[in-house]
Amino acid sequence: MIYQKVIGGHRNGYALTIESMTGLTVYRKIGVVQDLKAMISAKVFFDLSIEDGVMSFFFISLLRALLRKKTIGIMLSPWDCYRPNVLKDKFRRYTFILLKKLTHVRVICMIPFDMDERYKNIADCWIYDPEFWDMHVFEERRFIVQNSSRSVKSTPTGKLNLLYLGGVNPEKGFDFLAKLFLENKNLFIKFDLSVVGKISKPYMHIANQLREAGADVVDEFVSDERMFDFIKQSSLMWCCYCPRYDASSGIFGRAIQFDKLPLIRKSSRLEKLAGLLGKHAVMFEFGNVDEALLQLNEIDIKGSSSNEEINTYEMYCHAKEVIKQCMV
DSSP states (O other): OEEEOSOSTHHHHHHHHHHHHHOOOEEEOOOHHHHHHHHHHOSEEEESOGGGSHHHHHHHHHHHHHTTOEEEEEESOGGGGGOTTOHHHHHHHHHHHHHTTOTTEEEEESSOGGGOGGGGGTOSEEOOOGGGTGGGTSHHHHHHHHTSOOSOOBOTTSSEEEEEESOOOGGGTHHHHHHHHHSOTTHHHHEEEEEESOOOGGGHHHHHHHHHHTOEEEOSOOOHHHHHHHHHHOSEEEEOOOTTSOSOOHHHHHHHHTTOEEEEETTSHHHHHHHHHTOOOEEEOTTOHHHHHHHHHTSOTTOOOOSOOOOHHHHHHHHHHHHHHHHO
């Protein structure tokens, strides 16, 4: 049983990927009583996101361990266990240290241990975010990636396509991106800006300003197939998120799989991860318009190769083996 508590977003993709790799059935949250019965009775319980209910995962793991039943969970944000001066995070850390001692419980960290050696203390193993390698799981998606351009290319207009993908909000740096382009409209000479994602009411005015300035604004939740089309047409992908949203990014993962050039924040976890992977990226301080302008103006419009290709198939094979071992 694959348990999905939060419906929507990248968790739907996680569920589809893990289901295909394991053969387990996806169970989506119904209600407390029904969920508890399903969690206890399942031969294998696989929690897609421990962070969606840390304490419930802890108690279910203990109960299932007493019943000698396999419990697996994916940890999305291990750094939460090491935030200084936060009592609940210290408690969380010792909770996972305890779970590591249980034979029938396996915690999979979605961040490589090389990012922080302390993660070895709270998780049994690690994989990369599925959005770094999931295109290898499905044959039709492998074909999409194989036919995607692998360079910083110009569009038919002779410009570079900069793609902002996902929900429009300050955490993902939309305010910064909008300010950057609206206060420097000469950027539209070099870039075709595409904003693809549902726009909430407070951002309608800014989105309309961008549209009037020349941006392509698609105000809707797009299917995976349409999302892949937008990514294929892009040259660069916006991953410059504000400091309080310092996490591994599915959009960054898509940039890796489609070999697009990501724009990321300096001193972020993504900067460290990009360095670990050898992924070339454009980096600047969040909110620093002058530095962002300088970096964007230095990007070659002639179509030079963006970076060395990263072997995402190896990431997939590693994840497949880790999950297989956890289910034994």
